[in-house]
Amino acid sequence: MGSIVLLDDATINKIAAGEVVDRPSSIVKELIENSIDAGATKVIIEIKNGGISYIKITDNGCGFASDDVELAFERHATSKIRKEEDLLHIKSMGFRGEALASIAAISKVTLTSKNINESIGVRAIVEAGNILSVEKCGTPQGTIIEVRDVFYNVPARYKFLKKDFTEAGYIEDVVTRIALANSKVSFKLISNGKIILSTLGKGKINDTIYDVFGRDIYNNLIDVDYEYESMRVTGVIGQPCISRSTRSQQFTYINSRYIKDKIISSAIDRACLQKYAIGKFAFVVLNLDINPKHVDVNVHPSKLEVKFDDEGAVFEAVYHSIKNALEQDAIKNSPFSIIKNEVKEANYEKTPSNEEQIKVKYDNLTGDFNVKSIVTKEPEKKEEKIFKPYVAEENQENIYKIASNSSSNAEENIQIDRNIAIEENLEEIKTEVGKIESVDNILEEKEASKLENIKDVSQTKEPIYYKYVGQVFDTYIIIQIGEKMYIIDQHAAHERLLYEQIKANYFSKNSNSQILLLPILVELTQKEMDAVNENQEILKNVGFEFENFGDRTIKISGVPNIGYDLDYKGVFLDTIDEILGANKTYRESKEDRFIATLACKAAVKGNMNLSYKEQIALLDDMVKLDNPFNCPHGRPTAFEISRYEIERRFLRK
Numbered sequence: 001m002g003s004i005v006l007l008d009d010a011t012i013n014k015i016a017a018g019e020v021v022d023r024p025s026s027i028v029k030e031l032i033e034n035s036i037d038a039g040a041t042k043v044i045i046e047i048k049n050g051g052i053s054y055i056k057i058t059d060n061g062c063g064f065a066s067d068d069v070e071l072a073f074e075r076h077a078t079s080k081i082r083k084e085e086d087l088l089h090i091k092s093m094g095f096r097g098e099a100l101a102s103i104a105a106i107s108k109v110t111l112t113s114k115n116i117n118e119s120i121g122v123r124a125i126v127e128a129g130n131i132l133s134v135e136k137c138g139t140p141q142g143t144i145i146e147v148r149d150v151f152y153n154v155p156a157r158y159k160f161l162k163k164d165f166t167e168a169g170y171i172e173d174v175v176t177r178i179a180l181a182n183s184k185v186s187f188k189l190i191s192n193g194k195i196i197l198s199t200l201g202k203g204k205i206n207d208t209i210y211d212v213f214g215r216d217i218y219n220n221l222i223d224v225d226y227e228y229e230s231m232r233v234t235g236v237i238g239q240p241c242i243s244r245s246t247r248s249q250q251f252t253y254i255n256s257r258y259i260k261d262k263i264i265s266s267a268i269d270r271a272c273l274q275k276y277a278i279g280k281f282a283f284v285v286l287n288l289d290i291n292p293k294h295v296d297v298n299v300h301p302s303k304l305e306v307k308f309d310d311e312g313a314v315f316e317a318v319y320h321s322i323k324n325a326l327e328q329d330a331i332k333n334s335p336f337s338i339i340k341n342e343v344k345e346a347n348y349e350k351t352p353s354n355e356e357q358i359k360v361k362y363d364n365l366t367g368d369f370n371v372k373s374i375v376t377k378e379p380e381k382k383e384e385k386i387f388k389p390y391v392a393e394e395n396q397e398n399i400y401k402i403a404s405n406s407s408s409n410a411e412e413n414i415q416i417d418r419n420i421a422i423e424e425n426l427e428e429i430k431t432e433v434g435k436i437e438s439v440d441n442i443l444e445e446k447e448a449s450k451l452e453n454i455k456d457v458s459q460t461k462e463p464i465y466y467k468y469v470g471q472v473f474d475t476y477i478i479i480q481i482g483e484k485m486y487i488i489d490q491h492a493a494h495e496r497l498l499y500e501q502i503k504a505n506y507f508s509k510n511s512n513s514q515i516l517l518l519p520i521l522v523e524l525t526q527k528e529m530d531a532v533n534e535n536q537e538i539l540k541n542v543g544f545e546f547e548n549f550g551d552r553t554i555k556i557s558g559v560p561n562i563g564y565d566l567d568y569k570g571v572f573l574d575t576i577d578e579i580l581g582a583n584k585t586y587r588e589s590k591e592d593r594f595i596a597t598l599a600c601k602a603a604v605k606g607n608m609n610l611s612y613k614e615q616i617a618l619l620d621d622m623v624k625l626d627n628p629f630n631c632p633h634g635r636p637t638a639f640e641i642s643r644y645e646i647e648r649r650f651l652r653k
Contacts (some may be wrong), residue, residue: 024051025170030099035059050167055147064113066122105129113143169527177258196526214523226321233321238283245574253287271322475606488638492631499599499632513543514561574601596632
């Protein structure tokens with residue numbers, strides 16, 4: 001006897017339902033899309049316990065014909081398409097005929113509806129895919145669908161559901177995405193009797209954004225309207241000041257259908273490259289109108305993925321739409337737009353050649369190139385230089401630059417390590433510098449016993465002596481320790497410092513909060529507000545002082561005192577984004593995840609030019625740590641290159 005058997009209908013339906021419905025938010029999505037396809041202009045969503053125990057969708061659409069109600073709960077029964085060719089021209093949200101059947105298979109459903117062409121309505125009760133009753137009833141035009149006890153008969157799926165507020169957050173995300181694509185439809189989301197989201201359906205995307213995200217985002221929007229070949233891109237993009245650290249506020253649509261697509265995301269990132277900080281993502285709501293025959297939406301049960309027959313054209317359309325909008329906004333808001341050309345002409349100066357900028361002397365004996373002088377003359381009013389060598393300040397502590405013009409044998413520019421305490425003998429050294437053959441030899445002799453591998457030194461708790469070299473690419477700091485050179489990532493190093501500092505304050509119950517003279521008002525989505533409320537104790541323990549200031553607004557009166565001037569509003573929002581969206585299961589605890597996230601968001605970034613004093617302070621604090629080698633998320637803070645390796649690359653070894 002063979003081992004293959006035909007599954008019963010109940011098992012088949014449950015398996016199939018799992019592809020369409022994976023959590024309560026999937027139910028809400030499918031039912032709202034049906035409401036939109038029915039021509040509804042008003043949709044009300046009511047949920048309890050995150051939609052796990054109860055979901056109710058009410059709309060004023062055309063309603064079900066009484067003869068269609070029973071058939072609607074059958075698999076692959078739909079009014080959206082009739083034949084295979086219709087798949088090439090899909091404009092409706094739903095089309096597979098699986099939603100109601102899948103929902104009914106894993107829950108208890110009551111459908112009440114009245115068709116626009118009928119005088120009386122109909123009510124159907126379905127449980128575990130079985131129609132228990134269908135009867136006539138009085139009801140207004142439209143449809144009401146009630147879903148109870150989601151996954152009550154699929155315990156394997158039920159146990160993977162999240163906490164109520166988390167599932168409610170997923171539902172809010174779904175309603176938000178659909179509302180942004182349907183600005184002519186009024187949406188209201190009610191959770192446990194409280195209104196979470198409400199849009200008026202005025203027909204303008206900006207008004208919907210105001211209803212969902214508040215005034216702060218509404219006031220910083222740039223309109224997008226661009227045509228490319230046979231496609232049209234419309235929507236808005238936010239100013240850099242409202243950018244976030246995740247893509248949580250990027251909403252992209254194809255023919256008003258919310259999708260996630262790497263091509264479109266890449267085009268947005270490329271267009272924003274010059275305007276937005278590294279690691280920041282623009283607020284975006286974009287809809288691409290495209291002929292349905294050029295896009296396949298029948299790729300995945302969730303319909304979040306699509307395929308284009310010309311990905312390059314889609315990339316170009318999105319890229320140029322964003323690029324054009326940003327450029328036009330820059331021109332519009334520039335105070336110099338009228339006299340731009342005149343100013344440019346007035347300040348024009350010939351760029352010196354390489355030969356004029358730097359004169360190089362080649363030593364035939366050693367093969368060394370030595371920079372002798374910088375001869376470029378900077379314009380009097382120009383502040384930034386093409387190349388600006390480090391020059392020690394007159395009163396700068398712990399580092400000295402000694403020069404002698406009286407002796408050809410002495411080094412022209414000699415930097416003595418900042419950690420050698422020679423301040424009291426500085427004048428004597430200056431007078432005797434002509435007699436010194438190599439100050440570096442003195443340095444090496446004094447450091448010979450202490451300049452060791454950085455790990456070994458930290459483990460022995462001995463002082464670490466290092467020679468500061470400089471900063472490159474406004475991102476990496478270079479130092480020398482003994483016979484090794486270390487390249488340090490300033491962001492990763494600072495992140496490690498802040499992590500240790502915040503963690504120490506947190507577990508010592510010392511919040512070390514800094515009170516603000518002017519409180520910061522932060523507008524949040526309901527999902528973000530729920531996250532703040534759930535993590536309130538942790539937020540306050542790390543130094544944030546805040547209180548509710550309206551339904552979805554908080555007032556921040558105190559911030560973590562971590563010794564750095566920060567955009568605390570941005571840090572606060574970025575931290576919430578990470579808590580909501582990132583998978584940090586590798587962290588030890590929720591508190592540790594939070595502290596690590598806050599440290600990351602508060603740390604100095606790459607491409608941020610630090611002053612000499614800031615770099616030295618960072619290095620001094622870094623070498624004191626027990627573990628300075630990795631940021632709290634695991635990235636290395638530095639890597640070493642030995643003198644031997646450098647000389648080997650130059651064929652000296």
